[in-house]
Amino acid sequence: MSLELTFNLDIQLMEMMRLRVQSLQQRGQKRQDGERLLKSNEHVYHLDFSEQALHFTRWNIRMSAPGCLNIIATSQLWMPDLTHLMTRQLLEPTGLFWKSAGDELLQCYEADAQEFGERIAELAKVHKVMYFLFAFEDGLSPENIECSIEFQK
16 A cells, blocks of 8 residues: 655744854854754755655656755754754755756656665654755756655555
8 A cells, every 4th residue: 555745845944944044144153063054945844654664665756847856854863843953964865856948757866766765764664754955956946846755555
């Protein structure tokens, strides 16, 4: 039986992280050693796992415009309500997906996308929520994508 989970934009967490960047800039301070600040082209999304025993099946990503999407997962050690995001809490590989102008088909590095999906399924065994940074490049924006991930239960 399959389960499709949609990535949800986390506006509240994203605004909190943007305020952190703004606060540091206004006070002329630097980030903490190892801290990962949210970049202007990045948005925060989360997945809510209703099931824990999952096996990755495939990515479902639709882009209505050309551009590049890099999905970066955070580790289960990051508690956004308690700590700032640190670079060591970002997982590899990332999911890199792109669509060129005039192309109908979405491209990706298939081996990395497969490994990334499997890693998410592994982390779902221990967490009910997982956070992601979506980096939009080459003219792509959140309004131009639909993104979900499919698992077998």
